[in-house]
Amino acid sequence: MIRFTWLQFRLRASAALAALAAFVVVLAVTGPHLASLYASSAIAGCHGGTCATAAYDFLSRLAITSPYPIVYELGSGLILVTPGIIGIFYGAPLIAREIESRTFALAWTQSITRARWLAVKLAMTGLAAMAVTAVLSLSYTWWADPISKAVGLGGGYNPPFTGGRLSSVIFATGGIAPLGYAAFAFALGTAAGALIRRTVPAMAVTLVIFAVAQITVPLVVRPHLIPPDHKITTIQSAALNFGNLTATVVPGQPGAWIISSAALNAAGHATSALPAACAGATGLKAQSPGPCMTSLGYKETITYQPASRYWPLQWLETAGYLALALAMAGLCFWRVGRRVS
Amino acid sequence: MNLVIDAAGLGKQYGRRWALRDCSAAIPEGKVVGLVGPNGAGKTTLLHLAVGLLAPTSGSIKVLGANPGEDAAQLGRVGFVAQDTPVYPRLSVAAHLRMGAWLNPKWDTELAERRIGELGLDPHQRAGTLSGGQRAQLALALAISKRPECLILDEPVASLDPLARREFHRSLMEVVATQGISVVLSSHLIGDLERVCDYLVVLVASRVRLAGEVSDLVSSHCRLSGPRRDASSLPANQEIIEESHTDRQSTFLVRTADPIHDPAWTARPVTLDDLVIAYMSRPTAPERTGRPTLKVMS
Structure with a gap:
C-alpha cells in the first residue's frame, strides 16, 4: 500500500515539489549575502542604546535593497498559504475523488482492509505535507534570522520588517506552528471530502474553515493559551498611540505581544479619549500629553504575552492543531468504515 | 450445497429510502449466476453488500460462508468488477497491474501479464485513454489475477457496444473454464446473460422472484x-x-x-x-x- 500510495502521490506532487525546491534555492542563494550584510552592519559592535539605532539603520537600508523585501514577503506568504493549498489540493480529493470517480470500488476490494488503506494514505500524505511545510518554514526562519534579530533589537519601524516574533503573521510563519497548520489543513480537507463526497465542494469548505481558523486563532485563542500578564504603568508618550490611548510597547518587556491596552483615568475607569485638559497640549508639542495625563492621575493598563513565551505558545498552538488533525483523521476512519458507497 | 451468497432478511437504508429491503437469497457455489432485475431492483446494493463495500442496515449476508470484507483474507477471496468498470485514469495499465501485485498477496503476475498481452493492451497506455471495452477487460484482469474464489461483476457490459460485450463475455467464459470459479454477474437485460449463465436469479423490488438452473427453468x-x-x-x-x-x-x-x-x-x-x-x-x-x-x- 505504501508503494501504491507513493505511485499515486508522485503524479500529483511533482509540480508542487518543484516550486518548493525553486523557492528553497532562492533562499539558499540570497541567505548568505543577507547574513554578511548583517555581520558588516553597525549592529556587530553595538552596545546598549546604540543597538536599536544600528538595527533601525540596517533594516532601513535592507528595505530598499532588492531582493530582500520581496523574498521576505514572498516567504511569509508562501508559508501562510502552503497548509491551505495542501488541505485543498491533497486533502479534499483524497477520499472524495475515489468516491466521485467510483474508484473506491476498485481500491476497497483489493486484499487490504479499508482501515489500512486509509491509515497508509493519511500517514504518508500527512507526513509529506508536514515535511514540506517544515522545510519551507525552517529554511525561511534561517534566511530571515538577521532580520528578526534586528527587529528584536528594536529596529523594526520600516515595512515590511516591522513585527516581532510574537506578532500574528511572524508567529504563524516561524517555529513549528506551520507543521501543525499543515497537519490540520490536510486532515480537515480529507474529512471534508469524506463527509461531502464531492471534491470541489470539499475544497471550498476546507478553504473557508481553514481561513476562519487562521483568522480567529490569533485573535481569540492564542492570547489565552497561557494566561496573559497584566501591567499598569505610567503614561509614557513614546509608548502611546494618542488616537485611542493604546500602548505600542510594554515598558521593560521588549518584543512583548500586546493583547489589549487602555488608559485608566484617576477614578480607575478605562478610557480611549484624550482628556480635554490635555487636548491643547497636542499640536505644537506633540509629546507632551504624556506628562499632562500623568499629572491628572492617568495610568496605562496593558495585557500582554512576554517575548519569553514564544516557544511555549508555539508548542501549545502546534499541539492544539495536531490534536484537531487527529480528530479529523478519526472522523475519516469513522466515515470510511461506515462504507460510503 | 455451499453458497456463494447467502442473504437473509437483508436490508440497506439510505436516510429514509430503502435501497434493498428484506432480501433473502441463496446462490449456490460453482455456477455462473446471472442476477437479473429492472433498474432499482437492488442489484447493485446487493452486490456491494456482498463485497463489503456496504454494511447491511438489517439482516445478514454471508459470502463463501464469511462476513463480506471482514478482513484482508476475505477481501482476497472475492474478486469484484464494479459497474462502469472504474480504473484510475492517470495510471497506466502496467501501474494497475503493479497495484494489483502490491495489494494482493495471492496475485498471479503471470496470469495478469498474459491476459493484458492477449488483449493487445499497451502496458504504458494510461487507463483513462482506454476504450470502454478495454477498460472492462482491464478491470476483469485485475479481478481475476488476485486469484479469488468467486468473482462478482456488477453490470460489467452495460455501457459496452455489442462487439465489446461479446469479447468481454468470451474472456469471462475463458476464466470460468480455466479457473473453475464461481461467478455472479448482474444485468438489467437478460440478453446480456443468457449466453454465459447456467443459473439465474431474478430480483424485483428486493425480492427473489425466480431462481434456478437455466435448463430447469426453461423445461x-x-x-x-x-x-x-x-x-x-x-x-x-x-x-x-x-x-x-x-x-x-x-x-x-x-x-x-x-x-x-x-x-x-x-x-x-x-x-x-x-x-x-x-x-x-x-x-x-x-x-x-x-x-x-x-x-x-x-
Whole structure:
C-alpha cells in the first residue's frame, strides 16, 4: 500500500515539489549575502542604546535593497498559504475523488482492509505535507534570522520588517506552528471530502474553515493559551498611540505581544479619549500629553504575552492543531468504515 | 450445497429510502449466476453488500460462508468488477497491474501479464485513454489475477457496444473454464446473460422472484394456448405466471413439473427472455385457492 500510495502521490506532487525546491534555492542563494550584510552592519559592535539605532539603520537600508523585501514577503506568504493549498489540493480529493470517480470500488476490494488503506494514505500524505511545510518554514526562519534579530533589537519601524516574533503573521510563519497548520489543513480537507463526497465542494469548505481558523486563532485563542500578564504603568508618550490611548510597547518587556491596552483615568475607569485638559497640549508639542495625563492621575493598563513565551505558545498552538488533525483523521476512519458507497 | 451468497432478511437504508429491503437469497457455489432485475431492483446494493463495500442496515449476508470484507483474507477471496468498470485514469495499465501485485498477496503476475498481452493492451497506455471495452477487460484482469474464489461483476457490459460485450463475455467464459470459479454477474437485460449463465436469479423490488438452473427453468415452464378459459379452471399443479385473454382465446405461462395432458391446449416451450419478463412483470405472490386437482389416470 505504501508503494501504491507513493505511485499515486508522485503524479500529483511533482509540480508542487518543484516550486518548493525553486523557492528553497532562492533562499539558499540570497541567505548568505543577507547574513554578511548583517555581520558588516553597525549592529556587530553595538552596545546598549546604540543597538536599536544600528538595527533601525540596517533594516532601513535592507528595505530598499532588492531582493530582500520581496523574498521576505514572498516567504511569509508562501508559508501562510502552503497548509491551505495542501488541505485543498491533497486533502479534499483524497477520499472524495475515489468516491466521485467510483474508484473506491476498485481500491476497497483489493486484499487490504479499508482501515489500512486509509491509515497508509493519511500517514504518508500527512507526513509529506508536514515535511514540506517544515522545510519551507525552517529554511525561511534561517534566511530571515538577521532580520528578526534586528527587529528584536528594536529596529523594526520600516515595512515590511516591522513585527516581532510574537506578532500574528511572524508567529504563524516561524517555529513549528506551520507543521501543525499543515497537519490540520490536510486532515480537515480529507474529512471534508469524506463527509461531502464531492471534491470541489470539499475544497471550498476546507478553504473557508481553514481561513476562519487562521483568522480567529490569533485573535481569540492564542492570547489565552497561557494566561496573559497584566501591567499598569505610567503614561509614557513614546509608548502611546494618542488616537485611542493604546500602548505600542510594554515598558521593560521588549518584543512583548500586546493583547489589549487602555488608559485608566484617576477614578480607575478605562478610557480611549484624550482628556480635554490635555487636548491643547497636542499640536505644537506633540509629546507632551504624556506628562499632562500623568499629572491628572492617568495610568496605562496593558495585557500582554512576554517575548519569553514564544516557544511555549508555539508548542501549545502546534499541539492544539495536531490534536484537531487527529480528530479529523478519526472522523475519516469513522466515515470510511461506515462504507460510503 | 455451499453458497456463494447467502442473504437473509437483508436490508440497506439510505436516510429514509430503502435501497434493498428484506432480501433473502441463496446462490449456490460453482455456477455462473446471472442476477437479473429492472433498474432499482437492488442489484447493485446487493452486490456491494456482498463485497463489503456496504454494511447491511438489517439482516445478514454471508459470502463463501464469511462476513463480506471482514478482513484482508476475505477481501482476497472475492474478486469484484464494479459497474462502469472504474480504473484510475492517470495510471497506466502496467501501474494497475503493479497495484494489483502490491495489494494482493495471492496475485498471479503471470496470469495478469498474459491476459493484458492477449488483449493487445499497451502496458504504458494510461487507463483513462482506454476504450470502454478495454477498460472492462482491464478491470476483469485485475479481478481475476488476485486469484479469488468467486468473482462478482456488477453490470460489467452495460455501457459496452455489442462487439465489446461479446469479447468481454468470451474472456469471462475463458476464466470460468480455466479457473473453475464461481461467478455472479448482474444485468438489467437478460440478453446480456443468457449466453454465459447456467443459473439465474431474478430480483424485483428486493425480492427473489425466480431462481434456478437455466435448463430447469426453461423445461419447467411452458406457454399454453387454447380456447378461452378462466385461470381458476387450471389444475393446481400449474402455477400461473402470466395470463392473457382475447374474446376467444386464452394464453397462460405456467410453471409445472408435470406434462400437459389437456388436449384443448397447445403447449409451447418458453424462451428465457419470455420467462424473465413474465416474472419481472408479475404481481407479487398471487394466492389462488379452490382450483381443481387433476390426477393422471393410468
